[in-house]
Amino acid sequence: MKKARLATAWLDGCSGCHMSLLDIDEALAVVAPQIDLLYGPLVDAQEFPQDIDVAIVEGAVSSHDDLEKIRLIRRNSRILVALGDCAVTGNVPAMRNSIAVKTILERVYIEGADIDKGVPTEVVPTLLKQALPLHDVVKVDLHVPGCPPSARMILFVLKELLEGRIPDLKSSARFG
């Protein structure tokens, strides 16, 4: 059987969803032979590859860098999964959404800094006005809410996707 080409990505989130993915423990050994993991925090690829079957994305879209990444991921992937509340709702990263970006940056980098006071203009990606759920900027094929989604649910989602089905999470998944 042809292996599924899988990628994961970590935008504005805490990596807890990737931790929960690893928490499927011994089931990793069941899933591993069926997939080629080609991109993400768990592997060392630099460029997001072409022709991905399933992209699983954690985190909200918070910066211009995130925005470019998610658009590229969408272009190169057949199925895009929003994994966890940040990707699904904005969640904690979106708690800044009612505050102006300038105010936040000054609070953190000037008022909150002891040395080198000043808002960075290089290296750190510029923030979008608000942290957004993935489906606000690209088409999402499956939403898996939860903070984080349980390992059991992630395993169920993986198994279903590998069987070529979009899993029905109605009534089994919840926010938070």
Next chain:
Amino acid sequence: MSSQITVRIDGVLCTATEGETIFEVAEANGKHIPSLCHMEGVSSAGSCRLCLVEVAGIDRLLPACTTPAQRGMAVTTTSDRLSSHRRLALELMFVERNHICAVCVSNGHCELQALAQSLGVTHVRYPYNSPRLSVDVSHPRFVLDHNRCILCSRCVRVCDEIEGAHVWDIGGRGIGSRVVADLDRPWGESQACTACGKCVQVCPTGALVEKGYAVEEMTRSKAAIARLAVKKGATP
């Protein structure tokens, strides 16, 4: 004495007392209709629109909690149309304010969160409103977090009808509506509040909470309110 009537709920003939609401008749006959504002022991407000039902011969959907059952009425409590309206109502509650389940004291014990799960809301299709809202921590024992309020008005009704203090009202209009204490002053400065905590016990979300609880720790009991209502003879 009120007369007995017969209504049909989801095709099943049910006996009801005239004056009972569709919601009450349905519950008495083992039919659960989802709701966030209805509560046993206090009057109905019809504010959450989750209990909408179809009534044969009437085009628009009616809230079960404020519609009296009438002789010969045929009510449908579950259909694709109703599910779609209920999901819509829930999604609009989620976009209206800032419901961040992951950091809420009521996470895991929240009626809004649980209903979203049972109605299969896995994401919200509309852009979040993300309003800047205040948190009132002026009361010595309790907190009012407007970010999590869905304006169900249970607090307003329980304080008025059971405690008899009438601290709470809904102030403002439309999207600017807020729960206000003593005609809009900080809760801690309320002259009328007896600090009984009934409003906190009936809040369906994490809007009214006791101080000192961390994420997921806030649990509540509505059962005591229903018992008090019976003792007080306040059941409408």
